[in-house]
Amino acid sequence: MELPQNNSEWYARGLRFSCTQCGRCCSGPAGFVWFTPAEAQQIAEHLGIALNSFYEAYARKLRGRWSMQERDSVSGRDCVFLTRDRAGRAACSIYPVRPAQCRTWPFWPENLVTPEGWRRAAKSCPGMDRGRFYPIEQIRIIRDSNP
Numbered sequence: 001m002e003l004p005q006n007n008s009e010w011y012a013r014g015l016r017f018s019c020t021q022c023g024r025c026c027s028g029p030a031g032f033v034w035f036t037p038a039e040a041q042q043i044a045e046h047l048g049i050a051l052n053s054f055y056e057a058y059a060r061k062l063r064g065r066w067s068m069q070e071r072d073s074v075s076g077r078d079c080v081f082l083t084r085d086r087a088g089r090a091a092c093s094i095y096p097v098r099p100a101q102c103r104t105w106p107f108w109p110e111n112l113v114t115p116e117g118w119r120r121a122a123k124s125c126p127g128m129d130r131g132r133f134y135p136i137e138q139i140r141i142i143r144d145s146n147p
């Protein structure tokens, strides 16, 4: 069995997560979807638009950093790239090039500090503790790739 790297890795036996596409993480109260300049370039290319057009149409600067714009919806404030199908299933319209903040959920360092932190996050994310199994090696890679 894989031994914990250190005592703080309470998730040494792995964790489960499969997104249910409920959309809660991309909607609800106003929030932030941070991205880097390199990610902005990738998203603009994915959308087939110029970089400055991407910033004008989809980005906003907050606290000296860039975040996605939001728009009003029945659920509160949606990420500008959140779409929903007729059944209400959420989808990300830039999924292949979504920022690291989105790609690394729920394996964010703050969610992994303690089991309580993980459980707290799971209260708003029904995809946690179910579905696909992530072994410790994979969790470390995702956790440490968080910006």
Ligand code: SF4
Pocket (backbone or CB within 6 Å): 018, 019, 020, 021, 022, 023, 024, 025, 026, 090, 105, 124, 125, 126, 127, 128
């Ligand atoms: S809150 Fe969790 S289950 Fe719902 S869309 Fe976000 S990641 Fe998926």
